[in-house]
Amino acid sequence: MKKYVKVAVDLPVKQVNKPFTYHLPEELEGEVEAGHKVKIPFGNRRIEGYVLGKTNEVDFETKPILELASPYRLFNQELLRVARWMAKYYQCYLITALKAIVPSGEQKIKTKRVVRLAQSLEKTGQIIEQIQSRAPKQAAILSYLLEHPDANLIMTELAGAVDTTSGTVRRLKEKGFISYQWLEVKRNPYQTTDFVQTEPLEPTAEQSLAIEEISTALAEANAKTFLLKGITGSGKTEVYLQVIAQALTKGQEAIVLVPEISLTPQTIARFKGRFGEQVAVLHSQLSTGERFDEWRKIKAGEVKIAVGARSAVFAPFEDLGIIIIDEEHETSYKQGEHPKYHAREVAVKRAELNGAVTILGTATPSLEAYYRTQAGDYQLLGLSTRIDDRPLPPVEVVDMREELKDDNRSMFSRLLQEKLAQMLEQNEQSIIFLNRRGFSTFVQCRECGYVMECEACDVSLTYHAQSNLLQCHYCDHKERNPDICPECESRYIKYFGLGTEKVEEQLQELLPEANILRMDVDTTRRKGSYQRILSDFKTGKADILLGTQMVAKGHDFSNVTLVGVITADTSLNFPDFRAGERTFQLLTQVAGRTGRGDKAGEVVVQSYTPEHYSIQLAKEHDYESFYNYEIEQRKACLYPPYSHLVNIIVASEEEERVIKIANQLGVIINSYLHNLDSEEVMLLGPVPAPLSKLKGEFRWQLILKGTELEDLRQVNEESLEQLKEEESVETVRVSVDVDPIGML
DNA sequence: GCGCCGGGAATG
DNA sequence: ATTCCCGGCGCC
Numbered sequence: 001m002k003k004y005v006k007v008a009v010d011l012p013v014k015q016v017n018k019p020f021t022y023h024l025p026e027e028l029e030g031e032v033e034a035g036h037k038v039k040i041p042f043g044n045r046r047i048e049g050y051v052l053g054k055t056n057e058v059d060f061e062t063k064p065i066l067e068l069a070s071p072y073r074l075f076n077q078e079l080l081r082v083a084r085w086m087a088k089y090y091q092c093y094l095i096t097a098l099k100a101i102v103p104s105g106e107q108k109i110k111t112k113r114v115v116r117l118a119q120s121l122e123k124t125g126q127i128i129e130q131i132q133s134r135a136p137k138q139a140a141i142l143s144y145l146l147e148h149p150d151a152n153l154i155m156t157e158l159a160g161a162v163d164t165t166s167g168t169v170r171r172l173k174e175k176g177f178i179s180y181q182w183l184e185v186k187r188n189p190y191q192t193t194d195f196v197q198t199e200p201l202e203p204t205a206e207q208s209l210a211i212e213e214i215s216t217a218l219a220e221a222n223a224k225t226f227l228l229k230g231i232t233g234s235g236k237t238e239v240y241l242q243v244i245a246q247a248l249t250k251g252q253e254a255i256v257l258v259p260e261i262s263l264t265p266q267t268i269a270r271f272k273g274r275f276g277e278q279v280a281v282l283h284s285q286l287s288t289g290e291r292f293d294e295w296r297k298i299k300a301g302e303v304k305i306a307v308g309a310r311s312a313v314f315a316p317f318e319d320l321g322i323i324i325i326d327e328e329h330e331t332s333y334k335q336g337e338h339p340k341y342h343a344r345e346v347a348v349k350r351a352e353l354n355g356a357v358t359i360l361g362t363a364t365p366s367l368e369a370y371y372r373t374q375a376g377d378y379q380l381l382g383l384s385t386r387i388d389d390r391p392l393p394p395v396e397v398v399d400m401r402e403e404l405k406d407d408n409r410s411m412f413s414r415l416l417q418e419k420l421a422q423m424l425e426q427n428e429q430s431i432i433f434l435n436r437r438g439f440s441t442f443v444q445c446r447e448c449g450y451v452m453e454c455e456a457c458d459v460s461l462t463y464h465a466q467s468n469l470l471q472c473h474y475c476d477h478k479e480r481n482p483d484i485c486p487e488c489e490s491r492y493i494k495y496f497g498l499g500t501e502k503v504e505e506q507l508q509e510l511l512p513e514a515n516i517l518r519m520d521v522d523t524t525r526r527k528g529s530y531q532r533i534l535s536d537f538k539t540g541k542a543d544i545l546l547g548t549q550m551v552a553k554g555h556d557f558s559n560v561t562l563v564g565v566i567t568a569d570t571s572l573n574f575p576d577f578r579a580g581e582r583t584f585q586l587l588t589q590v591a592g593r594t595g596r597g598d599k600a601g602e603v604v605v606q607s608y609t610p611e612h613y614s615i616q617l618a619k620e621h622d623y624e625s626f627y628n629y630e631i632e633q634r635k636a637c638l639y640p641p642y643s644h645l646v647n648i649i650v651a652s653e654e655e656e657r658v659i660k661i662a663n664q665l666g667v668i669i670n671s672y673l674h675n676l677d678s679e680e681v682m683l684l685g686p687v688p689a690p691l692s693k694l695k696g697e698f699r700w701q702l703i704l705k706g707t708e709l710e711d712l713r714q715v716n717e718e719s720l721e722q723l724k725e726e727e728s729v730e731t732v733r734v735s736v737d738v739d740p741i742g743m744l
Numbered sequence: 745g746c747g748c749c750g751g752g753a754a755t756g
Numbered sequence: 757a758t759t760c761c762c763g764g765c766g767c768c
Binding site for chain 2: 006011061
């Protein structure tokens with residue numbers, strides 16, 4: 001009897017977004033299982049596919065699976081279910097969802113050739129005596145192998161251990177005293193780092209309550225989601241650690257998601273410090289080999305906890321007890337490429353499938369998450385006091401318009417200047433935050449008004465003093481900084497707008513004796529430099545840490561007593577309905593970087609719109625009021641969480657085609673909505689996207705808005721189908737983003 | 745009649 | 757995505 005399997009074909013195309021049936025040739029019978037990657041004939045080509053499962057009925061001729069292409073089953077039934085859910089929810093192909101789940105790159109198992117004794121222990125002892133006088137080094141090698149039977153050393157390591165060369169080892173091989181053996185090895189990216197073992201801390205009353213609630217859900221295998229709302233420095237991590245310990249006691253496993261930027265050795269140390277070798281770490285800095293090895297450790301059950309960024313939500317555990325999403329509000333949980341999934345939503349879904357508990361931790365919940373606690377979907381747990389009852393720092397908001405009126409033309413308010421000088425004097429540290437890198441954000445000719453723009457994107461170029469180049473922050477484009485205007489050839493070229501480089505220069509001018517560290521994409525490009533800057537600052541090698549977003553996230557510097565925000569308005573002026581939320585979160589997070597030690601901290605926020613509710617309520621550390629205000633706005637405009645959005649981007653190098661197709665799609669959708677006579681779904685656009693040109697492509701967007709995602713999916717699917725019938729859509733890309741974040 | 749191009753269909 | 761197939765058309 002022939003065996004048949006269903007295969008998802010590795011082609012992201014609509015027409016083949018369905019399983020194809022193949023039979024197993026004799027030599028592969030019993031070898032191929034659901035979850036395996038396989039090589040298959042497809043038309044007259046050979047491509048890859050993923051085995052979804054077995055099947056019996058076949059009423060047509062099948063082709064054979066050619067070979068096994070992965071040494072492991074890359075997903076189990078549960079992860080396949082997650083993939084199916086993702087494909088449906090995010091409106092992508094099953095293969096696209098599957099490829100996000102399986103480890104990327106080639107799955108190569110690394111091996112090494114280790115030296116073994118070829119003779120019995122007894123015999124080896126005799127050999128040592130025999131050769132001792134004439135070949136002492138060879139004898140030493142054999143002795144070493146006798147004493148360290150589990151050392152698994154390769155030739156050169158062994159030679160090094162007894163201070164000789166590999167030639168000596170080879171001679172033993174020739175004599176037949178030793179043999180070689182190939183051994184699988186797992187690369188361990190953290191083997192050189194020692195982690196200080198920690199014991200569970202005595203929880204505070206609030207922590208106890210949270211732990212208790214979570215434990216109950218864990219014990220009942222209740223797929224419950226908790227929002228752990230804990231102000232910065234209130235000890236959320238200790239709660240995570242203790243509930244993970246409970247899951248382990250039950251024989252279950254845990255996933256901890258952390259934003260990429262906070263996946264620092266310190267963060268990892270907290271988990272490895274408590275759980276040691278039971279922790280696997282997954283992040284983008286790992287090579288594909290290292291990544292695969294961490295994946296294998298999980299698969300093999302060697303570890304029980306996976307700590308990692310976004311994609312760690314797919315860690316191949318078999319009995320998940322708990323999924324933790326730290327800093328739940330972070331936008332980096334949303335994947336930028338297809339499938340454009342949000343790890344928080346996948347986590348909640350995966351937990352549901354496993355009867356596992358989900359914990360969303362943050363000081364500044366996303367409106368979505370908090371709304372769901374109000375709706376009763378999630379349970380709210382609060383940590384409202386900082387460890388040791390440290391107060392939240394007072395926040396001063398400075399109106400920069402007033403500064404200008406009082407003839408202060410510097411980028412630093414008088415208050416901030418004063419405070420900075422004071423900290424320097426007291427030998428305390430400061431953090432300065434500015435959400436823009438480079439020196440000047442645009443370069444303009446004062447004669448004719450021409451602004452230097454990227455030729456591939458619809459943005460102005462940023463001047464970088466360090467490289468003396470104009471750079472586009474959206475593509476890789478760099479160009480020389482012109483001496484004369486390319487338009488009118490005048491020499492009056494001026495630099496406007498501030499970036500971190502300029503702030504650094506001015507700050508140094510203001511405080512000549514201060515040691516300043518700048519941390520942004522430009523200074524952290526090289527591997528390890530991010531770490532170095534953080535540790536230099538932590539060990540007091542600098543007085544001021546100046547940087548972008550990166551300085552705001554989760555770091556714990558005990559000697560920082562001042563945080564300065566150069567302009568709070570940058571994120572506020574984004575054309576996005578989440579601008580207010582983003583600003584509140586950002587200000588609250590930066591403010592949380594101060595006053596974490598014995599000394600009290602303070603915050604100075606500079607703004608041109610200090611009366612804005614995001615700024616005022618962040619000043620008061622008042623999340624509740626912020627939420628209440630913001631949620632009313634969302635409700636009034638029917639924005640998420642009161643609705644879902646689907647962003648359809650039409651892009652092409654030919655501008656006319658984009659405009660034509662986008663408009664036509666608009667007509668199709670509108671007539672569809674009209675026929676549907678539905679108030680449920682609305683169409684916004686078509687309009688040029690906020691980045692109307694990006695990497696050489698012109699972009700227009702259409703946004704579908706509605707309370708039921710299913711309605712949106714239907715409208716979207718059928719409209720795109722219709723579009724393909726009416727118009728040849730070659731040369732234009734149409735991409736769909738469900739629950740988009742940013743750039744609206 | 746032959747060969748080339750383009751659109752549409754099929755890929756197990 | 758890529759290949760295949762078939763009909764249409766220009767060739768001379």
